[in-house]
Amino acid sequence: MRVAEPAIVLERLAATPERAPADVARGIELVTAALAAAEQAGEPRYAATFHEMLAQLAAWQDEPDALTAHLDAARACYLEAGEPWRAAVPEGTLGHLALQGGDPEAAETCV
Helix, strand or coil: CCCHHHHHHHHHHHCCCCCCHHHHHHHHHHHHHHHHHHHHCCCHHHHHHHHHHHHHHHHHCCCHHHHHHHHHHHHHHHHHCCCHHHHHHHHHHHHHHHHHCCCHHHHHCCC
């Protein structure tokens, strides 16, 4: 899988204090294409990585529904890949978001 280019684009965006909407949209386009390739190749580990990248992009765009959906998908892909230790990061972030949203019961399920 080609992970380098999406990772470089994400790092560049992370280092930019003010992200241009067009740059974020280009990042989403690039990572979405990489995700599709990973899914087509049957590589859940890479799909999880790309879902995490898309979650970060959704956070920068202030899209909480997309953020949650991509974190949940990343968690599921890591579990499918047999890497539950990697699922801990998106799972923990989902729990944190639930607490921020005032839903401690939902946060308790994220363990």
